[in-house]
Amino acid sequence: MRLSPSLFFSARCEEALRFYERCGLGKAQILLRWGQNGMPVRTESMRGKILHARFDGPGVLFFASDNDDAEPMKGSALMVEMNDLACLRTLFERMSEGGTVTVPLARQYWGSDFGMLVDAFGVQWMFNCPLS
Numbered sequence: 001m002r003l004s005p006s007l008f009f010s011a012r013c014e015e016a017l018r019f020y021e022r023c024g025l026g027k028a029q030i031l032l033r034w035g036q037n038g039m040p041v042r043t044e045s046m047r048g049k050i051l052h053a054r055f056d057g058p059g060v061l062f063f064a065s066d067n068d069d070a071e072p073m074k075g076s077a078l079m080v081e082m083n084d085l086a087c088l089r090t091l092f093e094r095m096s097e098g099g100t101v102t103v104p105l106a107r108q109y110w111g112s113d114f115g116m117l118v119d120a121f122g123v124q125w126m127f128n129c130p131l132s
Contacts, residue, residue: 005078006063007123008070013050016121017064023094026057034066043068077116077124083131085113092127095119 009016017028032039035047049066062078082088092105098120105115105127113129 004061004063008065008067009121010068010070011049011066012121013064013066017053017055024091026055026060028053029056030054072122073124077126079126079128081128085129088127088129095125
């Protein structure tokens, strides 16, 4: 069994995936588009947008799509854990570009370096380095 989150964007899925690639999270491996090769189109505004994407990286797997009825992500966050604090800091800085840092990445009272942000696409992320 594996839990693989699926991120829903209203119309910026491809832009978000390219951003995650530039940040170093991994690469979009599958990009199926609304209306492509006989794929259905719910609304004309969605034609050419991402119907289904698979995003893979070292220790990272999630799916993503554009949905014109998508709601902002609430009540959950994606957690990135790394044992290399310098790499985690770099990723945190990259991922915060255009977003909002809600908890600055810093040593916490429980001993880990931890931070949180909402990226430019409305996705909530948590970053943790337990062995720093």
